[in-house]
Amino acid sequence: MIGCNLAYTRGVSSPEAPPPPADRPAEAPLAPDTLVVSAGRPARRHDAPVNPPIVVSSTFHGSGQVVDGDRAYGRYSNPSWDPFEEALAGLEGSELPGLLYASGLAAASAALSLVPHGGVLVIPRHAYQGVLVMAAELAAAGRFELRYVDVAETDQVIAALAGADLLWLESPTNPLLEIADLPTLVRAAKQLNPAALVIVDNTFATPLLQRPLEHGADVVLHSVTKYLAGHSDVILGALVTPDPGLRERLLHHRSIHGGIAGPFEAWLALRGLRTLAVRIERSQATAGLLAQRLSEHPAVRSVRYPGLAADPGHARAAAQMGGFGSVLGFEPVGGAAAADALVERLRLWTPATSLGGVESLIERRRRHANEPETVPEALLRLSVGIENAEDLWTDLRQSLANSQTR
Ligand SMILES: *Cc1c(COP(=O)(O)O)cnc(C)c1O
Numbered sequence: 440m441i442g443c444n445l446a447y448t449r450g451v452s453s454p455e456a457p458p459p460p461a462d463r464p465a466e467a468p469l470a471p472d473t474l475v476v477s478a479g480r481p482a483r484r485h486d487a488p489v490n491p492p493i494v495v496s497s498t499f500h501g502s503g504q505v506v507d508g509d510r511a512y513g514r515y516s517n518p519s520w521d522p523f524e525e526a527l528a529g530l531e532g533s534e535l536p537g538l539l540y541a542s543g544l545a546a547a548s549a550a551l552s553l554v555p556h557g558g559v560l561v562i563p564r565h566a567y568q569g570v571l572v573m574a575a576e577l578a579a580a581g582r583f584e585l586r587y588v589d590v591a592e593t594d595q596v597i598a599a600l601a602g603a604d605l606l607w608l609e610s611p612t613n614p615l616l617e618i619a620d621l622p623t624l625v626r627a628a629k630q631l632n633p634a635a636l637v638i639v640d641n642t643f644a645t646p647l648l649q650r651p652l653e654h655g656a657d658v659v660l661h662s663v664t665k666y667l668a669g670h671s672d673v674i675l676g677a678l679v680t681p682d683p684g685l686r687e688r689l690l691h692h693r694s695i696h697g698g699i700a701g702p703f704e705a706w707l708a709l710r711g712l713r714t715l716a717v718r719i720e721r722s723q724a725t726a727g728l729l730a731q732r733l734s735e736h737p738a739v740r741s742v743r744y745p746g747l748a749a750d751p752g753h754a755r756a757a758a759q760m761g762g763f764g765s766v767l768g769f770e771p772v773g774g775a776a777a778a779d780a781l782v783e784r785l786r787l788w789t790p791a792t793s794l795g796g797v798e799s800l801i802e803r804r805r806r807h808a809n810e811p812e813t814v815p816e817a818l819l820r821l822s823v824g825i826e827n828a829e830d831l832w833t834d835l836r837q838s839l840a841n842s843q844t845r
Contacts, residue, residue: 471530471647472716478529479522479709491522493706515694519702523709527667528679530646531659535686537679538693539705543642543662544569545698546676550638550660551605552692553685554583558604563590565617566609567640567662568809574607591617591752597627600635608656609640610649611752614768614804614820616743618752621759625655636685642666642795647719648762652681658689665795666765668711669718673704718797718825722765725828729821730767732832738839740817743768765823766794775816777842778803782819784838787830794822799831 469477481487494517499510510516524536531537540546547570554560562574564587578585586603588596590612596619600606606628610619621639628635638658639651645666651659661667663675680686693699700708730744745756746763756763771777782790788801800822804810823831 474526474529475647475712475715478526491519491706491709493702494518495702514697514699517699517702517705519705520700523663523705523712524677526709526712527646527661527677530650531641531679532646532650532652533679533681535679535681535683537677538686538689539663539700539708540676540678540693541698541700542674543567543660543664543676544573546660546662546678547573547640548698549689549692549696550658550678551577553636553638553658553688554605557583559584559586559602560605560607561586561588561596561599561603562607563588563609563612563617563619564813565590565612565615565811566607567613567642568807570607570609570640571811572809589617590619591755593620593623596624597631600628600631603628603632603635606635606637607640608637608651609643611643611745611756611764611766613643614766614810614814614818616643616745616750616752616766616768618745618755618759620755621649621651621654621656625651629655643764643766644760645715645719645764647716648723648764649760652679654759657682657685662795663708665793666715666719667795668708669715669796670707670711671793671796671798673707673711675700675704675708719762719765721825722823723762725825725831726765726767726821726823727763728828729823729832729835733767733769733835736836736839738772738842740770740772743818766820767823768818768820770815770817771819771839771842773817773842775803775805778817778819779806781838781842784841785834786837787826787834788821794820796822797825799824799826 481491497513501509501511505511520539524539527537560583574585586599588599608619625637628637636657639656640660641651642662642665658678658680661677663677678689727746730742730747733739734742744750744767745752771781782801788799791800792802802820804814804818804820805816
């Protein structure tokens, strides 16, 4: 096992962060932007590979009684998963390895299995669409009771927590970038019911910008597909929990329901993770610049980005995050038709769903029939990549300029 011990207090390049001390003790925990590079490496032995190998085997040698820790069969474990699971756990601040899944939604399905039958699930009105559909379908089938909340309205969430078994949080939310008060909500959930669980979908922030376990959350979820893998070439998900009992339940669920990762995908995710810190540093800086310029543009009605001083989530995000991330939203003047035309005129930005890759993507969210109607029709969601910032702005500006003349 590679050590997962780190204790940092802020993420990469936070504008508020003071410079790090010049002389840290040699035994100081590694910073997260080191850990993304160094975690999950094979032991240092002469001629050992620097990178972990991909293990392509559905079964593992063994005879006699199968005991704990035996690999046995490829649905229970695969050495190809271990390096990523260890690295992610270290980044999120868990002593226990994470759990990789076939997709973010496979991870969400496993996480929702933690709600007791007939229990109560509190969930944000705005959250990842697939999670909302899954929860609604399970509730309609009688699996549990569902209570929707506006996650930025702390009092409203707390009022909904009476008798709740699981609080699902996403912050910033998809696609409106609302910010939940993580420490207050976790504390309230535990005070009202010590057995209640809190799960945080940390996909948008990544552990470099936000670490929900430090606020007392029980489980962190990632769509590894997005920033962690980072290249729009793999679908994967992950859960991390520091609680041995919960991890055991989740591991059992994964082994029996079978939503496992392929060895090649796990390798791609680890390869992508190596550059997470530099990708975020770059894309986040560009997102801040674009948000500012968009907010000053006459053809733009409103911008949503927690890094803007005027954003309703700004103070909260500044308090609990190490940076504001690389997703932003804006509504052009002229409604949905103008938004669609604007997207059509873009030449560098790729019109496509998803986020967190090296290439910049743009999408009008309400083009999806399942998107909640409380999401504005004209809202464009931008996932800022790592291209040259001025090239990205020039493309947006030419498209916005044309929209004004119509
Ligand atoms: C994409 C996404 C998911 C679902 O992950 P998949 O890997 O697509 O299954 C869940 N939560 C958030 C916030 C996402 O962006």
